[in-house]
Amino acid sequence: PATGGAAGLAAAFADFMMDEDRAHNPPTSVVPRFHAFIARTSSARTFAVLPTRPNPRPTHADEGAIEAPAEIRTALIQHLAVPLGGDVLAAEYVLAAIVSRVHTRTDSLALGKLSVTLMGVPEGGDLPRNLAAAIADIAPYVAHLPLSIAGLNARSWTPKKDYGVNRLRSGPLQLAPGTVAILDETALTSGQLRETGVRNVQALKQLVQLQELEYDFQYHQMRMPVDVPVVVLTSAKQGDSVVQGGECRVPLRMVKDTRVAEPLDPVMAKTMRRFVARAWGSDHSISEKAGEEIESEMVAARQGERKATELEFHRWLTIARLCALSSGETDLTVKHWKHAMECERKTEERLRLM
Template sequence: MLDSSSIKWVQPKTLVRFRGMIQDMLGNEFYAGAYKDGLTWSTNRYSDVSQFPDGSDMKVWERRLLYCVPVPGQNQWTECSSEELKSRFLDLTGQNRAKRARVDEEMSDSMEAGLNCSPFKKMKAGGATSSASESQQVPRTGCASQSSIIPPATSAASLPCLVKIYDSPESDLKLNDVAEFLGVLTFDQNADENSEALSEAESVQMPSENVPRLHCIIHRKLETQHFLNGSSLSTEASIPSVFKEIRESLMKYLTGLLGDDHIAAQFLLLHLLSKLSHVCLPLWVHERVDNVAVGKLSLNLIHLDKESMSIFGTQLRDALKSLLPFTQSIPLTIEYLNTASLGPKKDYGTNRLVPGVVQIADGTHLILDETELHPGTLNSVGVENAKLLKNLLECQKVEYDFQYYKMEVATDAQMLIFSEGKSNIMPADVVVPFQPSQVNPLQVISPETAEAWRQTGRSSGSQDLSSRLLTMARMMSVSYGETTLSLEHWQMVLELERLRKERLK
């Protein structure tokens, strides 16, 4: 498994596995895929440098370049050993095992097919590679330094990777997708950064001495459930009585975290389920009707101040990290909004997409803390950031700034807001006054309960375009392992809503 630890000892030209989010798509790269040496045709496939004799016949092939980073906000419990990943990868991609055994044969077949394709062109001798993005007509600000073209990683210990994809349709992978790649590592830590083997376009996109390259043989898109410790629910876990037992354990845990506030714990459970159901049932959550995201359930817990946040807020953050694969926290203060780079921006000087805080993977849970927000003035950046967060909350879309135009990119994030009064910046779907009765000792949820909870949404539900109450009712049914909405669960939701409104009076 390629990560910031293993990169120190993994040798180049080794078969490795890498997991990450596609942070930028660098277009297609043309290279001398096949060349004739005497009477024999050879290939430069899975190699960074195209080597061929001067004056030899050659064929130009192309590959896609994807800049990938570790999933932003990925929690430590989702990481597992190389042996575990090997076993799970082989189990889930059994249909590809025979393909891997025939890699050499397929390479020969693809080369033969490439030689017979008429669109291929001859490449000039000495021109190792070129990029499709090089032909784009964009303004340039001169030659950037090697370090300045590399977007900031998610943390100091994270490892980005330039993945080169072969023979895969462009629709197969898109921006912000999380994927697992198996391929050949060509990272050379001792490479000369001024090496003439790299063309100008290549060095601008990603120099090998800074970022490892992986020539992908096979890949698969990952959903949130692929980060769980169990690949599937057991037969017993699909029984409603088992769901009820899991629900009771989790409710006891959440209620204790929230100072015995049972109503807040109920709404928090529904909020978390509205995100988890998307993991297994994409049609349930965040379907868009007339540009409105239906099925989301953002939650605003109010009556929280700085003191109570130091107790309950900290405990709740830690608890969500133990339950959810991807979590992030954003402080809603004047200073932060006025200075933060929340949305991704295109840098035409380097032809790269500079990441923002909210360039995240689907299934990410965001906590927004408004308890330290004091009176002040938002500058132009702060106003844009506030609009961006509001649009993310209401429409589940993030605005990407391409300098000459802006484009909205769909995402899937659940958002929990902490504030003293009802938030004006983040108008959540549900506002619940927080009323703890006591401060309980910090509890530790059992690994069995946590694992069962992460998978409870797998076997329930169907698409339903509904109002907020129906969304809550659906989530209530899911929490009990039911596939249909019963009168009992509907009445439970109505009673929960009545108690919430009483608190708001």
């Protein structure tokens, strides 16, 4: 009888564990499904500008005209500057990152992206959370990802196939297209990265530099293209940021304490979201006059004392393009180019003074 009781207890425990496993890993047949009779293709951001009543063939005309784009751009920068302690230059770079997207891919470049690293962010403060909240007011998706030694070592941050349940396990870096990822290094402390942590840091660099994410199928790895604008927040004041590979390094110059941005007026919030969505989804063109002047300045930069590199040319053009788009315009003019170069000049001056 004692043996039978032990066997019964073991069988009951096995049934309990099976029920527990099914609760966390339900069979495909009982996973909820969503059935759609009519669907239209959108993106992470264009849904914000599509009409309530669907047009079978939506065009840019459906978005409606946006009045006073200069005023809206100023309002966006001021909104983002609040959590950044009033730093307007840093806010302008963050806005450029938000409206950036990959428009062309080569073997080693993802053209159009703009990753921004804000340096000298106070440790242990509320700035990262406040900035994430401010971006969430104007962008559809925001992922605030605090980086820590324990968190990086704990699990894979990239998708990994679990053959035990025949399912792909998601990771924190598996994000919807257009999601603004805030990589928060301000909570990092000294410690030892194990193998998983090292792979996660490599995945972060790959995301920032190439806009690619590696899926781990155990027997082989597959790189998938992504489109995730990245803002890195680091307390470092030199080039020792953990996440490397971004285009812009901007030292933060706070003139006041960080705080939560004031709630937006519903009408203004809708206008700002439409403005950001349109900027993100628009293409750009360069006039002949602008092209000639930009080309002449690039030639001069290549022949100067500090010869500019090809990557710097890509960065300058990208910033100028995003300056135009974030101004509500699609034509990249000499005005946008000069404004972009002025932003770069101010950033270089800050870097020299660090």
